[in-house]
Amino acid sequence: MRTWGAAAAAGWGPTARDAALWAGMAGVGVFAHREQAYPSPVLQLVLPLLVLGVAVPAGRTRPGVAVFLANAVVASGLADPTTTTSPYLAASAVLSYLLGLRADRPAPALLLFGACAAADLALCAVLGVGAVHWFYALSYIPAALLLPWLAGRYRRARLTLVHEGWQRAHDLELRQRSVAEQARLRERTRIAADMHDSLGHELSLIALRAGALELSPTLTGQDREDLAVLRAAVSDAVGHLRDTIGVLRDGSERQEPSASSVEPVEELVARTRESGVTVHLRREGTDRALPPLVDRGAYRVVQESLTNAIKHAPGSTVRVSIARQEDRTEIRVTNSAAPTVRPVTAEPTVPPPGAGRATGHRGLTGLRERVRLLGGTLHAAPREGGFEVLATLPDQVGPKHPRSTGEPREEAEVASESALRLTAVRRSTGRRFAAALAAPVGLGLVTLVSGAYLAQQLTTCVLRPVDFAALRPGQDRGEVARLLPERQFRYVPDAVRALPALPGTDCAYYRSNGNLLDQVDLYRLCYEGSRLVAKDVLPG
Incomplete structure (x- = not known):
């Protein structure tokens, strides 16, 4: 169950991102609004930001509507005769990128772009704008829509490809885990079969001895009846055990030898050596009888290790060491690195009997399960170019089963x-x-x-034509300054500065309008002392 904080974070995450996106767009608009000479707060700031405030959150469910609204904001700038650039062109590009990232089909997006272009050109025709505005509507606005959309579609395709690839890897990993789990279950089934063979043998001996006691002449009739009931109960238990284990066994398990008839490790090593494999066996400690399940486990460790050595390192030398200690048995099987040239043997190398059931990683998985259930530990890892399997089995199977070293953890414990x-x-x-x-x-x-x-420099040195017309030669400089913009135009071409002026005068230059893409006429005001003595219109 998700906590309140997690639910709140999940609910406020998209809202916070939309707010941050709108704040960035608003920052650009506010900066551009402050730098304009005579801005209109409602048309150039408040109304566009309100429209974008609707477009940004709407873009999550209807990205096409968001792009259309942003294009309308950008197109509204075509009504300004002094400039064509819109500070909200970047907002249009961002929403177009999100359209490519969120929308699946390209056809509706292309139709949307066509509708936006048709609306922009129709607005240019209605307003009767100049060539610069037409160029802006035919180049900058479509580029701000189409190019980010293509980038968004590429990003979406790449994310989809990566997601599908990792989903495939996840499915393969789950399948591998399923195979390992099946190997562990098969090993448990073999352990159950071994329990049936050993325990059934012991119960059969008990039933046989109870039957023999029934014939004793020293027993009373009641004793004989009790022994008959005991013998029948034991026989029924053997039958029930046989039926239960028979359900668990599969076809391969029925072919395995019983636990009571498992051959000694010496015979397994001898037959492996006869097949052409170099195997050395060494025993240490006191040789004593072990419980059938432990003895069977030791046999399986040696068998599986020999199988892996033959399969993965043909021609290598295998060393088997069985050390009996006070309360446990340590089995170590080490094979050297496989030679580069496989030796020629008199007979073909074949794996030990029963080795074809589960080899490699699946065989080790089942072996770990068996050793773990017996209460032992298993470590398998490369060593000095070869491979080593080290198993420690207790003499008595305990109720607790420590985890084997290197055993894969459960799916719930690790990501x-x-x-x-x-x-x-x-x-x-x-x-x-x-x-x-x-x-x-x-x-x-x-x-x-x-x-x-540069735009700030050019737009803050514009002297309006109506203010220029109101200036009269002979006015005081302070009176003239009330009609002048913030600063003079500092980027006057040399050819314009070289035009003749009245001797002894100090001249200042101003732009006649705020067009940033075209050359405009310049206004020249010349002062003699503190008096305006001349004003001229110079061609840009």
Whole structure:
């Protein structure tokens, strides 16, 4: 169950992201609004930000509507005769990128772009704008819509491809876990069969002895009846045990020898050696009888280790060591590295009997399960170019089963390996993407800041034509200053500065309008002392 905090984070996450996106768009709009010479707060700031405030959250469910609203905000700038650039063109590009990332089919998006372009051109025709506005509507606005949309579609396709690949890896991992679980279950079935063979043998002996006691002449009639009931109960128990284990066994298990008839390890090693494999067996400690399940477990450790050595390191030398200690038995099977050239033997190398059931990783998985259930430990790992299997089995099977060294943990205890690798790859991809994006984004920011600074310089030195017409030669400089913009135009071409002026005068230059893309006429005001003596219109 999710906590309240987790639910709140999940609910406020998209809202916070939308708020941050809108705040960035609003910041650009406010900056551009402050830098304009005579802005209209309602048309150029309040209304566009309200429209974008609706478009950003709507983009999560209807990204096409968001793009259309952003295009309407950008197109409204075409009504300004002094400039064509819109500070909300970046907002249109961002929402178009999100359209490509969120929308699945390309056809509706292309129709949307066509409708936006038709609306922009129709607005240009109705307003009767100049050539610069037509160029802006035919180039900048479509580019701000189409190019980010293509980038968003590419990003969506890549994310889909990565997701499908990792989903495939996750499915394969689950299948591998299922195979390992089946191997453990098969090993448990073999253990149950061994229990039936050993315990059934003991129960049969008990029933046989009870039957013999029935014939004793020293027993009373009641004793004989009790022994008959005991013998029948034991016989029924043997039958029930046989039926239960028979249900668990599969076809391969029925072919295995019983626990009471398992051959000694010496015979297994001898027959393996006869097949052409170099095997050395060494025993240490006192040789004593072990419980059938423990003896069977030791046999399976040696058998599986020999099988893996023959399969994965043909021609290697195998050393088997069985050390009997005070209360446990240690089995160590080590094989050397496989030779580069496989030796020629008199007879073909064949695995030990019963080795074809479960080899390799699945065989070790089942072996770990058997050793764990017996209360022992198992370690299998490469060593000095070869491989080593080390198992420790207790003399008595205890109620607790410690986890074998190197045994895979349960699925609930550890995150999926594919999920962990996916997280790592996502982080690495994010860092690389950020690094690859840093250079063009940095260049774009420098260009944007430079362009904004230049626009600020050009728009704050505009002297309105009506104010220029109101100026009269002979006026005092202080009276003239009330009609002048914040600063003079500092980027006057040399050819314009070279035009003749009255001798002994100090001249100032101003732009006649705020058009940033075209050359405009310049206004020249010349002063003699504190008096305006001349005003001229110079061609841009």
